[in-house]
Amino acid sequence: MSSFDFAVLVLRASLGGIMAAHGYHKIFLGGRLSGNAAWFERLGMRPGAFHVRVAAGTEILAGAALALGLFTSLAAAAFVALMLVAAWTVHRRNGFYIMSSGWEYTFVLAVTAVCIAVLGAGEFSVDHWIFGSTPFDGWTGLVVAVAVGAVGGIGQLVVFYRPAKAEAA
Template sequence: MTPNSEPRQAHPAHSTATSDAVSRDAVGRDAVGRDAVGRDAVGRDAVGRDGLPLEDLGRLLLRIALGGVLFAHGLQKYQAMGVDQVGQFFTSLGIPAPAVAAAAVTVLELVGGVLIVLGVLVRPVAILAAVELLVAAFTAHAGAGFYADAGGWELPVLLAVSLLALAALGGGRFSAVAALTPKIPALLR
């Protein structure tokens, strides 16, 4: 701080002061139970200025990106390569039951990608897809090094870790089954 400058004021969103005419209890919660960043007592979604739940928006963006990538790779296996050719590739990698594995991976990526985008069965599908991508990273990509442009394991591991994060977070409220969410066990959301 220079001698002629005034002290910096904290941004209201980062301030712990209650001079904004909102009374807060001893733990900093307002009358509806939200803290200064909009989380309720159990830590649910921060809310932006327009009332949009930011965590659910983040989950939706993750679902669109990850589900879209899965679907595109499944479509590539089904249309461009063909499941038979994928099975032959799996044979060269030493994957057991390569024809069955090729069909299963193709269906997982096609159908699972759509389910993730829609927010249906996000956790189980994301976990299955993450396992599939980790297998791909260690079988098909490991010998090519790290970088994706050389066929390395960078992209499948990044996608797998992102899918595991999505599985931990769940699909969120912006989904095709949002109205049914209370009736669906948490592990299936």
Template structure:
């Protein structure tokens, strides 16, 4: 019973983190999709290679990845991509600006990147599409496979 309560708390914590981080990525991705030309120009100004390819790729990753985190659908896979996205953003756009986001610093990308990395390592939790599909039990090494499912 105690183990079950602890497991439920962990799964609720993963749900909360997934939803908040997912909404944040979704909104940032939609913002980029809404102005792909501006996103491409911004990427070009930061020295990101192939900005014409990278701008839509990042916009779609953040949009679809955000939805995937919210639903907990292939969450660890999308979370890895989003963590890498934040690493690149931190290194290209924020490193020289200090810590605080208000100064253009890396505060937000660090927080989002580490949260995404945590999801990639821990898995989506019991309250997710991944758990409903039992991916953790069907796919060897899939994060979160040792925890139960809703069904």
């Protein structure tokens, strides 16, 4: 095993596992689906019950796919879309730094996923076992992860994001 393949494996497994756990949390822990649906409604992602299921399912599937190195560039695109929506709906008003619940962490997760798409999944991945390499790695991986992710995230915001209007004083 090369140091490159080991490093990519650790990055994929860590980032994918974190994202899958985040989706699991939305369903089974904390506020569960009903509490998170109400939170999504308050954020402006309507209908909340639909969006919490889409978000949790995407986090679990994209996280598992990235961890396994399965369709790595598309999994990275899902990360970009998820983090774009999260940054815009939850963190944008709080500035950059995570200490203020800003968008710093969502940015780091999205950039890391894109870098994995560029590097490829490595030798110890389902992509390698099936295809002999990562489909769409290198510059193509960059374009797939960023373009597909941006279209998905922006599309979701354009179609579904309806924040409540600020009340007049």
